[in-house]
Amino acid sequence: MPHTMSKAIPLQSGNPAQQARRDIRGGRHRGHTGGMAPGYVQGNLCILPADYAMEFAAFCQRNPKPCPLIGVGAPGDPGLATLGGDLDIRTDVPQYHVYRHGELTGEPYDIGDIWRDDLVSFVLGCSFSFEEALLEAGIPLSHMAGGENVAMYKTNIDTVPAGRFSGKMIVSMRHMTPADAIRAIQITSRFPQVHGAPVHIGLPEAIGIEDLEVPYAGARPQIKDNEIPVFWACGVTPQIAVAEAKPPLCITHKPGAMLITDLLNRDLAEP
Amino acid sequence: MPHTMSKAIPLQSGNPAQQARRDIRGGRHRGHTGGMAPGYVQGNLCILPADYAMEFAAFCQRNPKPCPLIGVGAPGDPGLATLGGDLDIRTDVPQYHVYRHGELTGEPYDIGDIWRDDLVSFVLGCSFSFEEALLEAGIPLSHMAGGENVAMYKTNIDTVPAGRFSGKMIVSMRHMTPADAIRAIQITSRFPQVHGAPVHIGLPEAIGIEDLEVPYAGARPQIKDNEIPVFWACGVTPQIAVAEAKPPLCITHKPGAMLITDLLNRDLAEP
Numbered sequence: 001m002p003h004t005m006s007k008a009i010p011l012q013s014g015n016p017a018q019q020a021r022r023d024i025r026g027g028r029h030r031g032h033t034g035g036m037a038p039g040y041v042q043g044n045l046c047i048l049p050a051d052y053a054m055e056f057a058a059f060c061q062r063n064p065k066p067c068p069l070i071g072v073g074a075p076g077d078p079g080l081a082t083l084g085g086d087l088d089i090r091t092d093v094p095q096y097h098v099y100r101h102g103e104l105t106g107e108p109y110d111i112g113d114i115w116r117d118d119l120v121s122f123v124l125g126c127s128f129s130f131e132e133a134l135l136e137a138g139i140p141l142s143h144m145a146g147g148e149n150v151a152m153y154k155t156n157i158d159t160v161p162a163g164r165f166s167g168k169m170i171v172s173m174r175h176m177t178p179a180d181a182i183r184a185i186q187i188t189s190r191f192p193q194v195h196g197a198p199v200h201i202g203l204p205e206a207i208g209i210e211d212l213e214v215p216y217a218g219a220r221p222q223i224k225d226n227e228i229p230v231f232w233a234c235g236v237t238p239q240i241a242v243a244e245a246k247p248p249l250c251i252t253h254k255p256g257a258m259l260i261t262d263l264l265n266r267d268l269a270e271p
Numbered sequence: 272m273p274h275t276m277s278k279a280i281p282l283q284s285g286n287p288a289q290q291a292r293r294d295i296r297g298g299r300h301r302g303h304t305g306g307m308a309p310g311y312v313q314g315n316l317c318i319l320p321a322d323y324a325m326e327f328a329a330f331c332q333r334n335p336k337p338c339p340l341i342g343v344g345a346p347g348d349p350g351l352a353t354l355g356g357d358l359d360i361r362t363d364v365p366q367y368h369v370y371r372h373g374e375l376t377g378e379p380y381d382i383g384d385i386w387r388d389d390l391v392s393f394v395l396g397c398s399f400s401f402e403e404a405l406l407e408a409g410i411p412l413s414h415m416a417g418g419e420n421v422a423m424y425k426t427n428i429d430t431v432p433a434g435r436f437s438g439k440m441i442v443s444m445r446h447m448t449p450a451d452a453i454r455a456i457q458i459t460s461r462f463p464q465v466h467g468a469p470v471h472i473g474l475p476e477a478i479g480i481e482d483l484e485v486p487y488a489g490a491r492p493q494i495k496d497n498e499i500p501v502f503w504a505c506g507v508t509p510q511i512a513v514a515e516a517k518p519p520l521c522i523t524h525k526p527g528a529m530l531i532t533d534l535l536n537r538d539l540a541e542p
C-alpha cells in the first residue's frame with residue numbers, strides 16, 4: 001500500500017441538507033435534486049397569494065394522499081423554520097416555475113424580485129422519500145434504474161373540492177412482482193406524509209386508465225408478465241388543481257428541482 | 272314502554288371461551304365452532320408423537336406464514352396453559368380426526384382413550400382471526416356471506432423442509448376490490464400469528480394456479496370484474512405435510528371444529 005499524503009478537507013458546517021441548500025442558494029447547483037442529500041426529505045413547492053391560501057390548505061387537508069402537507073409558511077414570510085432554520089424559500093430551490101392566471105410565464109433561479117407580503121408557501125411530501133424506503137427494502141424500481149421519470153396517469157377519481165380547487169387525481173405507477181407489491185404496500189403505509197399506501201393495484205381500467213402504455217406524463221413503462229401495476233396518489237394532482245384554478249400568481253419548483261429539507265425520511269416512518 | 276318482569280339469568284363463570292370449551296367438553300356442542308366465543312382466537316390442532324414433534328416444530332418455525340404456532344404442549348401433557356388454564360386437549364375440541372400412517376382411521380369426540388405419554392400438541396393460528404378483523408374494517412368476504420368455505424389452492428411454492436416434513440404451500444383466496452385488497456394487506460400484516468400478510472396478489476398462474484374456478488378445496492369462487500384475487504398462506508399446508516410424512520399417529524381437529532382459546536384476536540394485533 002503506497003504511502004499517501006494527508007490532504008486537508010475543507011470544513012463544512014451543517015447537515016447535508018443545509019449544505020445542499022447553500023449550494024443551491026449560491027448558484028452552484030441549478031438542476032435536478034435527485035440524489036442530493038440522501039436520506040433527507042425533498043418536497044414539492046407551491047406558493048400562492050393569501051387570498052387562495054386557505055382554500056388550498058383545505059384542499060390539502062381533504063386530499064391527504066395526493067397532497068401531503070409537510071410545511072406551511074406564514075403570509076409574506078420566506079422562512080419555513082419547521083423544515084430548516086436557515087431556509088429561504090426565495091432562493092433555496094434550484095429553479096422555479098412562475099404561473100400567472102394559469103400560464104407559465106417564467107423559470108427563474110430565484111424569486112426575490114417577485115416575492116410579496118401576501119404569499120404563502122406550501123411544501124408537500126413527494127415520492128422520493130418512499131422510493132428510498134422501497135429501494136432499501138430491495139424492491140427494484142425500473143424507472144429509477146433507467147434514469148426515467150415514473151409513469152403518471154390521470155384517473156377518474158375525483159378529489160374532494162375546496163373552494164376554487166378541484167379536479168381528478170393523478171397517480172404514479174410502479175410495476176413489480178406480486179410479492180414486492182405486498183411489501184411495497186406495507187412499507188409505504190408507514191409513510192402517510194409522502195403519499196402513503198397505494199390508492200389502487202391491478203385493474204387500471206377500474207380507475208379510468210385505458211392504456212398503461214400511454215402515460216399522462218413520465219416514461220412509457222415496460223411491464224413484465226410476472227408484474228402487476230401499483231398506483232400511488234401523485235403530487236401532480238395539486239399542480240393541476242392549481243393550474244385549473246388559474247390564480248393571478250402561483251410559484252412552484254421546476255419539476256425535479258425540489259426543495260431539500262432538514263427532515264429525515266426515516267423520521268417520517270410510522271409506527 | 273310495558274312493565275316487564277325481571278328474569279333470573281343463570282350464573283356463568285369464566286370467559287366466553289371457557290364457557291364454549293365447557294360446552295364442548297360436556298358433549299353439548301359437537302359441530303363447527305364458527306361464531307362461538309366471538310373475539311377469541313380459534314386454532315388448528317395437530318398432535319404428534321415426540322419422535323416427530325421436534326421436526327414439526329422446526330417445520331413451523333421455517334414456514335411461519337402457513338404454520339403460525341400459537342401454542343405447544345409438553346410431551347404427554349394434555350394441558351396448554353398458555354392458551355387456557357383449564358384447557359384439556361383430549362376433550363376440548365368438538366371432534367377429532369385420527370390418522371395412522373397417513374390414513375384417516377377415526378373421528379372421535381374425545382381422545383382420552385388413545386392419549387399417550389409421548390404425544391405433543393401443536394396449536395396453529397387460523398384465518399378466522401384475521402377474517403374478523405377484515406369484516407370489522409368493512410371488507411366484504413363473499414364466502415362468509417354465502418356460508419361457504421373459503422377457496423383453497425395448491426401452489427408451486429415449496430415450503431422449507433424440516434426432517435420428514437415438506438411439500439407445497441396451500442393458499443386460501445379471497446377476492447375483493449383493489450382498494451379493499453390494499454386495506455386487507457395493511458390489516459393482515461398486523462396479525463403475523465394468524466398467517467399475516469398475503470403471500471400473493473393477482474396473477475394466479477405465477478404461483479402455479481391454473482384455474483381459479485377449480486379450487487383444491489372450498490367453494491368455487493365467483494370473482495367480479497372489479498375484483499382481484501388475494502392469496503394468504505393456509506393452515507392446510509401443514510396438514511398435507513403431515514399426511515405425506517405418514518407418522519404412525521397424528522390427531523387433528525375435524526375441519527371447522529377448532530380449538531377455542533382464551534387468547535383475544537385483538538391481542539394478536541401488532542403493533
